[in-house]
Amino acid sequence: MQPTIPLAKFLPYQLSITSNAVSGRIAQEYRARFGLSVPEWRVMAVLGDSGALTQRELTKRTLMDKVAVNRACKVLEERGLAARTPNAQDGRSHHLDLTEAGQAMHGQIMPLALEMERRLFEGFTPEELGQFRALLDKVRGQLEDFDDDGIETDNYGVK
Amino acid sequence: MQPTIPLAKFLPYQLSITSNAVSGRIAQEYRARFGLSVPEWRVMAVLGDSGALTQRELTKRTLMDKVAVNRACKVLEERGLAARTPNAQDGRSHHLDLTEAGQAMHGQIMPLALEMERRLFEGFTPEELGQFRALLDKVRGQLEDFDDDGIETDNYGVK
DNA sequence: GAAGTATAATTGGAATTGAAACCATTTCTA
């Protein structure tokens, strides 16, 4: 019988529940205050930061699914927070940018984001913060070269 | 105009994309090898670790929704990996436990889990690992007393 | 011990998500 590790000690599990708890808490805040979903919020954050972008660029920068980006953009446009203008270089896409109202909301949103980040990590020393960032980066780095030189096991007849 | 932080620097965002990447990779592995979803895997891990439990106890230990637990249990039972026996103390619930087959699979699954954990963190020193655990715990700790003594902002007419 | 309240499990339906198909335009290549 192998050493059977309790779920609570399994690091990917801890990572998952922590992330879910944080995301949930933040999502709740954005929804309550601005009626924005997380994808919508992310798009606004990026647009406010970089100016007009195509959806393609938005998917790249937010690491979200292109469908999610598309839907978020549609909602933002309907709410008058973002607007599309034709892309002269490529007729398939548009440039998306925040409207006046969108910029105004962005001006409210970012301080809230920073404030939440601050409160979330207020017990942390600057060193710990740096470590945390670095460790997250490192995990993502490991994932790159994680691929299927894998462990072979009986697959229990699953196709 | 406030200092508008790029999304990529926002720590909750980094946490989220890292966790999603890790979870996705692991989920893929369990599905491919055992045909198990993450909830199903978690239930098996806990049952294999602690022996028979009610769904109530499972929800507590996995931090999952009770519906998710219920459905995971149903699937495991249908596949003959877990079985329910009546709970003498409480007629509303059952005790769930792994069957022989379930234990056999558990014996395959846990080494895979540990191997993935190992590979995911193989670049890490023991100190870094300890830090990472501690930091995740600390974040969850902060979340407890995060509540609504909050920042007041215009809510843009959202109810 | 009957009535009301609480709790474990389950079910049904609504919202969210993601994969694949699809359309329009652009880029490549012969």
Add this chain to the structure above:
DNA sequence: TAGAAATGGTTTCAATTCCAATTATACTTC
């Protein structure tokens, strides 16, 4: 430069997830 392949965006459909209502049993209290 015509035809083929690729790409940005959108839509559709199926799976998953999440919430609210339901059922059955247990607990409380009068």
